[in-house]
Amino acid sequence: xxxxxxxxxxxxxxxxxxxxxxxxxxxxxxxxxxxxxxxxxxxxxxxxxxxxxxxxxxxxxxxxxxxxxxxxxxxxxxxxxxxxxxxxxxxxxxxxxxxxxxxxxxxxxxxxxxxxxxxxxxxxxxxxxxxxxxxxxxxxxxxxxxxxxxxxxxxxxxxxxxxxxxxxxxxxxxxxxxxxxxxxxxxxxxxxxxxxxxxxxxxxxxxxxxxxxxxxxxxxxxxxxxxxxxxxxxxxxxxxxxxxxxxxxxxxxxxxxxxxxxxxxxxxxxxxxxxxxxxxxxxxxxxxxxxxxxxxxxxxxxxxxxxxxxxxxxxxxxxxxxxxxxxxxxxxxxxxxxxxxxxxxxxxxxxxxxxxxxxxxxxxxxxxxxxxxxxxxxxxxxxxxxxxxxxxxxxxxxxxxxxxxxxxxxxxxxxxxxxxxxxxxxxxxxxxxxxxxxxxxxxxxxxxxxxxxxxxxxxxxxxxxxxxxxxxxxxxxxxxxxxxxxxxxxxxxxxxxxxxxxxxxxxxxxxxxxxxxxxxxxxxxxxxxxxxxxxxxxxxxxxxxxxxxxxxxxxxxxxxxxxxxxxxxxx
Amino acid sequence: xxxxxxxxxxxxxxxxxxxxxxxxxxxxxxxxxxxxxxxxxxxxxxxxxxxxxxxxxxxxxxxxxxxxxxxxxxxxxxxxxxxx
Numbered sequence: 221x222x223x224x225x226x227x228x229x230x231x232x233x234x235x236x237x238x239x240x241x242x243x244x245x246x247x248x249x250x251x252x253x254x255x256x257x258x259x260x261x262x263x264x265x266x267x268x269x270x271x272x273x274x275x276x277x278x279x280x281x282x283x284x285x286x287x288x289x290x291x292x293x294x295x296x297x298x299x300x301x302x303x304x305x306x307x308x309x310x311x312x313x314x315x316x317x318x319x320x321x322x323x324x325x326x327x328x329x330x331x332x333x334x335x336x337x338x339x340x341x342x343x344x345x346x347x348x349x350x351x352x353x354x355x356x357x358x359x360x361x362x363x364x365x366x367x368x369x370x371x372x373x374x375x376x377x378x379x380x381x382x383x384x385x386x387x388x389x390x391x392x393x394x395x396x397x398x399x400x401x402x403x404x405x406x407x408x409x410x411x412x413x414x415x416x417x418x419x420x421x422x423x424x425x426x427x428x429x430x431x432x433x434x435x436x437x438x439x440x441x442x443x444x445x446x447x448x449x450x451x452x453x454x455x456x457x458x459x460x461x462x463x464x465x466x467x468x469x470x471x472x473x474x475x476x477x478x479x480x481x482x483x484x485x486x487x488x489x490x491x492x493x494x495x496x497x498x499x500x501x502x503x504x505x506x507x508x509x510x511x512x513x514x515x516x517x518x519x520x521x522x523x524x525x526x527x528x529x530x531x532x533x534x535x536x537x538x539x540x541x542x543x544x545x546x547x548x549x550x551x552x553x554x555x556x557x558x559x560x561x562x563x564x565x566x567x568x569x570x571x572x573x574x575x576x577x578x579x580x581x582x583x584x585x586x587x588x589x590x591x592x593x594x595x596x597x598x599x600x601x602x603x604x605x606x607x608x609x610x611x612x613x614x615x616x617x618x619x620x621x622x623x624x625x626x627x628x629x630x631x632x633x634x635x636x637x638x639x640x641x642x643x644x645x646x647x648x649x650x651x652x653x654x655x656x657x658x659x660x661x662x663x664x665x666x667x668x669x670x671x672x673x674x675x676x677x678x679x680x681x682x683x684x685x686x687x688x689x690x691x692x693x694x695x696x697x698x699x700x701x702x703x704x705x706x707x708x709x710x711x712x713x714x715x716x717x718x719x720x721x722x723x724x725x726x727x728x729x730x731x732x733x734x735x736x737x738x739x740x741x742x743x744x745x746x747x748x749x750x751x752x753x754x755x756x757x758x759x760x761x762x763x764x765x766x767x768x769x770x771x772x773x774x775x776x777x778x779x780x781x782x783x784x785x786x787x788x789x790x791x
Numbered sequence: 792x793x794x795x796x797x798x799x800x801x802x803x804x805x806x807x808x809x810x811x812x813x814x815x816x817x818x819x820x821x822x823x824x825x826x827x828x829x830x831x832x833x834x835x836x837x838x839x840x841x842x843x844x845x846x847x848x849x850x851x852x853x854x855x856x857x858x859x860x861x862x863x864x865x866x867x868x869x870x871x872x873x874x875x
Contacts, residue, residue: 253850254848254850319854319855320823321829465850467829467830467832468833468836468852469849470833472850494830735812735813742824742825742826743820743823743824743825745825746823746824752822752825752826752827
C-alpha cells in the first residue's frame with residue numbers, strides 16, 4: 221500500500237531502535253499523582269527497566285512475533301513492559317484495566333473474547349489485578365499468565381540483547397472501538413508507526429525542547445501514540461497522570477502545564493468545555509499556559525463553542541492565539557490523518573453553511589454567519605503528508621467538494637489488518653482505502669467531520685454504539701423487545717454528547733412506577749458501557765416510530781422525542 | 792445518620808442528580824449505578840471538604856472511594872487533613 225506514496229526516510233528501522241538511541245540522562249516520563257507523589261524517570265533508566273522486563277519475558281518463553289497482553293494500571297511499569305516486549309520483537313497489546321464501575325460478567329466476557337483473538341504467549345497483569353478475573357483470560361497450551369513487577373529492582377539487573385527486527389515486522393496491536401465484545405485489534409508495523417510519527421512530527425514542528433502533557437489512557441490511540449510512542453521515538457519529556465486521577469482534580473492539567481512548561485497536549489473536545497466551565501475565575505490566575513504551542517482537540521467532533529469557551533476563560537493565563545488546534549485521527553491509521561496548521565493563528569478554519577441545505581441535500585453551502593440558517597463547522601485540518609482523504613456517496617462514488625459523505629482514507633501508515641480477523645479487514649480495507657464509517661466534507665482541502673455513519677455516540681471521547689445501549693434496555697423484562705432507541709444529545713455544559721434512551725414498556729400499567737426500571741437500566745448501562753445515560757424515557761406501547769420493515773426508526777424516534785422534550789435540545 | 796451524611800445527601804440530590812423522584816441513602820451506589828457521572832465527583836469532593844472541614848488531597852482518592860456517601864465520609868477520615 222505504501223508503494224503509491226513517495227518513500228519516507230525515517231531515522232530508525234524500529235521503535236526499539238529509537239528508544240535505544242535516546243539520550244540516557246534526558247527525562248522521559250514524569251508520572252504525577254499529586255505534588256507530594258510524583259516521579260520522573262530518564263530515558264536511560266527507562267531503557268534499563270524495559271530491558272530487564274524483556275529478560276523476564278524471555279525467561280517466560282516469549283520470542284519474536286509472539287503477542288503479549290498487558291493489563292496494568294496507567295504508569296511507568298506498564299510503559300516499560302510495553303517497550304520490553306518490543307525489545308524482544310514481540311507484539312504488545314494494552315487492554316483496559318477493570319474499574320469499579322464495570323460489571324464483572326461483562327468485563328469477563330470482553331476479556332475472554334479479546335484475549336482469545338490475540339492468542340497471546342504471555343498475559344501480564346499487575347499485583348492488584350482482581351483474582352476473580354484471572355480465569356476469564358483465554359490461555360492456550362502455549363500461553364502463560366504472570367503478575368508484573370511494579371518496580372525495576374524486583375526484576376534484577378539482567379538485560380537482553382534486543383532481537384533484530386525490521387520495518388515490516390509487527391510493532392504492537394492497539395484496539396479500536398467496536399460494538400461491545402467486538403473490540404478490534406489493529407495490527408501495526410514498525411514502519412507504519414515510524415512513518416506516521418515522521419509526518420506528525422513534521423506537521424507539529426516537533427523540537428527536542430517540546431514537552432507533552434497527558435491524562436489520556438494508554439489503551440487508546442491518542443494516549444498511546446501521541447503521548448507515549450511519539451515522545452519515546454522523538455526523545456521528548458511527557459508529563460502524565462492517569463485518567464482516574466485527572467477526573468477528580470481536572471485543574472491539575474492546568475497546574476502541570478504551568479509547572480512543567482508543557483508545549484503540546486491532546487484532549488477530546490469535552491475537556492476544553494469542562495475546564496472552561498469548572499475552573500473558577502479566581503483560580504485561573506494561578507496558571508500560566510504561555511508555554512503551550514498546541515493544544516489539539518481530537519477524538520470527538522470539534523465544536524466551535526467549546527474552543528471559544530476555553531479561549532475566553534484561559535487567554536488571561538497566557539494562552540496564545542492559535543494554540544487551540546484540531547486533528548482527525550484513528551487507530552487504523554496509527555493515529556492522525558489530518559492536522560490543522562500549527563503556529564497559524566487563524567487555524568483551525570471555520571465555515572458557516574446553510575443548515576437547511578445541509579440537512580436536506582447533504583451539501584455544505586457557505587452562508588453569512590449571521591444568518592439564522594447558519595451552522596458553524598470547525599475544520600480538523602488538512603491531510604498529513606502521504607495521507608489522502610476521499611469523500612464518497614452511499615454507493616461508493618467519489619463526491620465533489622462540499623458534499624457530505626463517508627470519509628475514506630489512504631496512507632503509508634495504514635494498519636496491516638485487524639489481528640486474526642481477515643473478515644473485518646476485508647470489510648474495512650478495500651482497494652487500499654480504509655472506509656472509516658465517519659461522515660464529513662472537504663472544502664479547500666480542509667476536512668470537516670460531521671458525524672458517524674452508524675449513529676455512533678461519542679461520550680467524553682469514548683465511542684458508544686446505540687445498539688449496545690438498546691440491547692441493554694431489551695434485557696429488562698418490562699421493556700418490549702426491539703422497542704428502544706438510543707441516541708446522542710449534546711450537553712453544552714459538559715461539551716460532549718450524552719446518551720438519551722427512549723424505550724417502550726410492555727404494558728401501560730407499568731408506567732405508574734418507573735423509578736425501579738429507570739434505576740435498573742441505568743445501572744446496567746454503566747456496568748456494561750462505563751458511562752451514565754443522561755436521561756431514560758419510558759413510553760407506552762406503540763410510541764416508538766417504526767420503519768417500513770417494522771424496526772425502530774432511530775432518526776424519526778429521536779425527532780419525536782425532541783419535539784416532546786425540547787429541553788433536550790437546549791442543554 | 793450523621794449531619795454530614797444528611798447534608799451530602801441533600802446536596803447530591805438537589806445539585807447533582809436533580810430528579811425529584813430519586814431518593815438516596817448513605818449506602819446507595821452513585822457512580823456505579825449511573826445516578827451520577829464521574830465528572831460530577833469534582834463538585835461532590837468539594838462539598839465533602841466543606842461539610843467535613845477537611846482538606847482532601849484528590850490525588851489520594853479514587854472514584855471508587857466516592858461511590859456512596861458513607862464511603863465518601865470514611866475516605867475523608869482516612870486521607871483528609873484538618874483545615875488550618
